[in-house]
Amino acid sequence: MRHASKERLVAKIPADVEMPDKLFANLTVRQVAILAGTGVLAAWVYLMAGDRLPVPVLAAIVLPVIACGCALALGRRDGLSLDRLVLHAFAYLRRDRKLVTTEEGVLPPPAWCRVRGRLPGALRLPVRAIREDGVMELAEGGTVAVVRAGTVAFGLRTGEEQAALVGVFAGWLNSLDAPVQILLQARPVDLSVLANVIEGSAGRLADPALEQAARQHAEFLSELSTTRDLLTRDVLVVVRHQDAEQPPGWTRRSRRTARRDSSAAIVARRAEETVRSLLGLGVHASVVGAEDARDLLVRSLSPRRPEPVGIARPDEPIARGDEKQ
Structure with missing residues (x-):
C-alpha cells in the first residue's frame, strides 16, 4: 500500500470556468436581453401597422427583425458572439486609419483651411x-x-x-x-x-x-x-x-x-x-x-515584418551615410 503523501494529486478543473452564467432556458443575460428587445420591437411594429398593412407586407417587415435578433443572440463567429462582433466592427470603422506619433495630439486645422477626408489620429504606444x-x-x-x-x-x-x-x-x-x-x-x-x-x-x-x-x-x-x-x-x-x-x-x-x-x-x-x-x-x-x-x-x-534597418541603439552615435568616422 502506497503512502498517502506519495499518492498522485489529481484535481479536475472545468474547462468552462469563464463561461457566463445561464439565466433562463440555457441562455445568458445578454441573450435574454437581446431576444426580449427583439420581441418588444416586433410586437410594437405589429401593433402599430397591423391594421394598416396586409399580412405579407407585415411579415416581410417583422420576420427580418426577428431573424436578426435571433442571429445576434444565438449566433457565434470564431468563438465570439455576433452582437459583440458587430460592436467591434462599428468600433473598427470609427477608428482612425492613419496614425502619427505626437505627444500633443493632432491639432485641428484653422478655420480658413478646408481638409479633405479625415485627419490622422495620434499613435499611442503602450x-x-x-x-x-x-x-x-x-x-x-x-x-x-x-x-x-x-x-x-x-x-x-x-x-x-x-x-x-x-x-x-x-x-x-x-x-x-x-x-x-x-x-x-x-x-x-x-x-x-x-x-x-x-x-x-x-x-x-x-x-x-x-x-x-x-x-x-x-x-x-x-x-x-x-x-x-x-x-x-x-x-x-x-x-x-x-x-x-x-x-x-x-x-x-x-x-x-x-x-x-x-x-x-x-x-x-x-x-x-x-x-x-x-x-x-x-x-x-x-x-x-x-x-x-x-x-x-x-x-x-510587427510580427510578420522584418526589423527596420538603421535603428541605432541608445549608446550608438547617429551620423549621416556620407560622413566618415
Whole structure:
C-alpha cells in the first residue's frame, strides 16, 4: 500500500470556468436581453401597422427583425458572439486609419483651411520608455519586467515529481500580490543567416569531407527556410507593478521621477523572484535586458515584418551615410 503523501494529486478543473452564467432556458443575460428587445420591437411594429398593412407586407417587415435578433443572440463567429462582433466592427470603422506619433495630439486645422477626408489620429504606444535594466515604463503608468522561461517535460515525470512541480508552481502563484501574465509567443525564424555563416566557414575546414558536409547542411537550411514556414516559441512571464502616488510636498517632476524609480525597483525585484521560483521547477529562466526588450517590442508590434534597418541603439552615435568616422 502506497503512502498517502506519495499518492498522485489529481484535481479536475472545468474547462468552462469563464463561461457566463445561464439565466433562463440555457441562455445568458445578454441573450435574454437581446431576444426580449427583439420581441418588444416586433410586437410594437405589429401593433402599430397591423391594421394598416396586409399580412405579407407585415411579415416581410417583422420576420427580418426577428431573424436578426435571433442571429445576434444565438449566433457565434470564431468563438465570439455576433452582437459583440458587430460592436467591434462599428468600433473598427470609427477608428482612425492613419496614425502619427505626437505627444500633443493632432491639432485641428484653422478655420480658413478646408481638409479633405479625415485627419490622422495620434499613435499611442503602450510603452513610453525602456530603462537600462530592461524594465519598461508603461504609457498609462506603472512598469513591467519580462522574464524569458523555458519549458519542462511534465508528461515524462513520475507522479511524485509531477506533484512536486505542481506544488512549487502553486506556491509561486500563491505568493503573487500583483498581476502576472504568462504569454506564449510564436515568431518566424529565418535560417538564411545561419546558412550563410556555415557556408562562409566551410572553406576553412581542414578535412574536405567536413567541408562537403558543411556545405550540404547549409543547402539544407536554405531549402528548409524557403519551403517551410518555420516558427519558434517563446514563453514569457510579464511581471507588472502599478506605481503609487508619493507623499505631497514634492515637486511634480521629482515626484514623477521618484515614483518611476521605485516602481522599476519593485518590478525588477519581483522579476528576480520569478526567476528563482522557475529555477526551482527546473525551468531555465532569465530577466530580459534592454536590447532583448526592444527586440521583443518590435516583434510584437510587427510580427510578420522584418526589423527596420538603421535603428541605432541608445549608446550608438547617429551620423549621416556620407560622413566618415
